[in-house]
Amino acid sequence: MVREAVASEMPQVRPGRPRRRYGVPLLFVAPATILILLFFIVPVITTLGLSGTDLSTITFRQPKWVGVQNYHTLFTDPFVGKILLNTARYVLLTLLFNVGMGLTLALLSTSIPTRFGNQVRALWLLPRILPSVVYVLIWQGLTREAPFGLVSDVLGVSRNWITAEPWAVIILANGLVGASFGMLIFTSAIRAIPSDLFYAAAVDGATTGQTVRRVVLPMLRWPILFVTAYQTLSLLTSFEYILLLTQGGPGFYTTTVWALHAYQLALSNYFGNVQFGLGAAMAALLVVIGVVVSLLYLRVFNFRELVSEPKVEVN
Amino acid sequence: MPLLPPRWRLILAVVLLVSVPIAAGIFWLFLTGVFDRVHGLLPVRPPSADNWRFIWEGVGGRPPVRIPLLNSIVFAGGVAALEVIVASMAAYAISRMSFPGRRLYLGLVLVLHAFPAVSLIIAIYYVLRLLGLFDTLTGVILVKASLDLPLGIWLMKGFFDYLSWDMEMAALVDGMSRWTLFWKVAMPLVRPGLLALGTFALLSAWGEFILPFTLIVSPRSWTMAMYLQTFFGEVFMDFGMFAAVGLFYALPVIGMFLVGQRYLLNIYGGGVKG
Numbered sequence: 370m371v372r373e374a375v376a377s378e379m380p381q382v383r384p385g386r387p388r389r390r391y392g393v394p395l396l397f398v399a400p401a402t403i404l405i406l407l408f409f410i411v412p413v414i415t416t417l418g419l420s421g422t423d424l425s426t427i428t429f430r431q432p433k434w435v436g437v438q439n440y441h442t443l444f445t446d447p448f449v450g451k452i453l454l455n456t457a458r459y460v461l462l463t464l465l466f467n468v469g470m471g472l473t474l475a476l477l478s479t480s481i482p483t484r485f486g487n488q489v490r491a492l493w494l495l496p497r498i499l500p501s502v503v504y505v506l507i508w509q510g511l512t513r514e515a516p517f518g519l520v521s522d523v524l525g526v527s528r529n530w531i532t533a534e535p536w537a538v539i540i541l542a543n544g545l546v547g548a549s550f551g552m553l554i555f556t557s558a559i560r561a562i563p564s565d566l567f568y569a570a571a572v573d574g575a576t577t578g579q580t581v582r583r584v585v586l587p588m589l590r591w592p593i594l595f596v597t598a599y600q601t602l603s604l605l606t607s608f609e610y611i612l613l614l615t616q617g618g619p620g621f622y623t624t625t626v627w628a629l630h631a632y633q634l635a636l637s638n639y640f641g642n643v644q645f646g647l648g649a650a651m652a653a654l655l656v657v658i659g660v661v662v663s664l665l666y667l668r669v670f671n672f673r674e675l676v677s678e679p680k681v682e683v684n
Numbered sequence: 685m686p687l688l689p690p691r692w693r694l695i696l697a698v699v700l701l702v703s704v705p706i707a708a709g710i711f712w713l714f715l716t717g718v719f720d721r722v723h724g725l726l727p728v729r730p731p732s733a734d735n736w737r738f739i740w741e742g743v744g745g746r747p748p749v750r751i752p753l754l755n756s757i758v759f760a761g762g763v764a765a766l767e768v769i770v771a772s773m774a775a776y777a778i779s780r781m782s783f784p785g786r787r788l789y790l791g792l793v794l795v796l797h798a799f800p801a802v803s804l805i806i807a808i809y810y811v812l813r814l815l816g817l818f819d820t821l822t823g824v825i826l827v828k829a830s831l832d833l834p835l836g837i838w839l840m841k842g843f844f845d846y847l848s849w850d851m852e853m854a855a856l857v858d859g860m861s862r863w864t865l866f867w868k869v870a871m872p873l874v875r876p877g878l879l880a881l882g883t884f885a886l887l888s889a890w891g892e893f894i895l896p897f898t899l900i901v902s903p904r905s906w907t908m909a910m911y912l913q914t915f916f917g918e919v920f921m922d923f924g925m926f927a928a929v930g931l932f933y934a935l936p937v938i939g940m941f942l943v944g945q946r947y948l949l950n951i952y953g954g955g956v957k958g
Contacts, residue, residue, distance in 0.1 A: 391784070394781045397776055397777035397862075398774045404770060404829065404833055405792070405830065407830065408804075408811070409796055409830070411811055412804040412810075419806070419810065474699070474702070477699040480685055481688070481692045485696055489699050495710065499891065499937060500891030500892075500933060501891055501909070502909045503713070503930040503933055503934045506713070506915075506927065507713050510716060510927060511709060511712060516724070517723060567687050568686070580685075609802075613913070632805065636809060645806070652805075655803040659800050662798070667791060667794055
């Protein structure tokens with residue numbers, strides 16, 4: 370007892386003691402571990418747990434365990450087909466725009482002098498760093514009826530384009546933000562291509578188009594796969610811009626996607642009764658997909674290389 | 685590409701044309717915020733100070749703007765400070781120390797980095813209620829910093845990995861403790877990393893909408909994103925003031941963009957997720 374008390378008062382533990390192996394590293398990783406436990410691990414378990422209860426505004430005091438009933442309700446809901454279809458549409462079309470535009474921008478901006486290229490890329494970064502509410506405010510303003518809205522001016526048809534063409538607006542709004550992600554990754558991949566290849570292609574008389582098709586694009590296969598995989602997962606769970614642009618409307622579930630519906634069921638009061646359990650069940654499916662896919666990424670990207678042991682051991 | 689195509693001027697023209705919508709959007713925000721009435725991109729009435737009256741008076745039953753402004757500053761600053769310190773500590777341990785479970789820990793960080801955290805929002809709402817941190821700025825700061833933590837740890841680990849071990853070894857041999865060494869030797873050496881992560885965290889928290897929108901209710905804890913959001917869906921939207929508030933809120937970001945675009949390009953190009 371006495372020895373222990375003395376030891377705990379001494380800030381430094383003598384080397385060779387087994388507890389030292391844990392002690393110092395534990396001190397360093399403790400804060401991060403606590404935060405990750407509280408806001409990642411516990412929520413994952415909570416989502417799964419809540420999805421088995423009937424927690425709602427009515428049953429808030431005494432939620433009951435209902436097993437898989439929420440999942441049953443979910444898949445017998447007549448609107449679930451519509452929401453699934455919306456989700457597929459949203460993810461696929463936005464993905465197509467993101468990757469295509471990202472690739473186009475990377476190719477174009479690396480084919481002009483670097484200082485122009487950097488400025489173009491910086492400009493495309495703006496939608497990403499602008500606060501999302503401000504970004505959507507700009508979309509709201511540009512898509513108004515004539516004489517205010519620029520889109521109505523340019524197209525010569527006066528409409529509120531968010532209500533008239535909600536999907537086009539949602540995909541473009543998401544796409545202009547998402548394109549910069551691919552753009553930056555593809556740009557650094559293009560820059561990493563050995564310049565010999567370009568010179569060799571030029572000596573062989575390849576045109577710019579041929580160089581892009583035969584030299585650049587084959588080298589971008591992995592980055593394209595990475596961006597596609599990564600953005601599929603984040604689009605599947607994202608709903609911020611849809612919430613701000615259309616709130617899932619106009620009308621009945623017109624632009625409601627899975628993640629948005631889960632959010633609205635569990636957390637917004639539009640329909641009076643908040644169905645927390647049901648929303649959690651919808652979110653639980655996303656969480657499971659998220660965990661499985663992220664684990665898959667680990668296998669695809671060479672994990673062993675990333676976690677090689679630190680250089681020197683002293684503790 | 686090392687060889688510019690012969691017609692790069694044409695490509696430049698194309699790329700500028702494609703980028704017009706973004707420039708037009710920013711331009712619209714500026715014009716609409718400044719002028720009394722704007723058609724498309726054409727001001728039809730003189731500049732109006734009326735758009736900016738939200739600065740000196742409360743409008744439409746909202747709290748005075750200094751409250752959400754202050755909250756946003758505290759929120760962004762708090763998130764950045766917490767994230768940088770906590771992520772650096774963990775990253776240092778992972779990069780420099782050997783401890784049981786290290787590989788597992790790094791694997792967890794990597795998985796969480798790819799995991800879309802927004803899918804946890806429903807459960808986080810519940811957890812914050814249980815912790816008694818719902819509707820507090822502290823709660824949202826903790827949540828936001830935590831959700832960005834895997835990215836921060838990963839980023840900082842890269843910086844610590846590149847530090848030369850010799851200097852640390854010398855300090856350790858001289859009897860410096862790991863803790864002192866971390867603060868006095870290692871942290872100053874990774875200043876570029878701290879700056880990059882800090883900038884990213886500041887920008888990301890400043891623009892954050894979903895978390896405060898979900899986890900905060902009381903107007904006294906509103907952030908700027910929530911304040912601006914209340915202008916959406918008003919029956920008679922005053923776009924002049926709407927844009928002025930947006931401009932006011934986005935000004936630090938636009939300023940940072942004008943000053944350091946090269947720097948931002950480096951940060952976001954360096955594997956920061958989006």
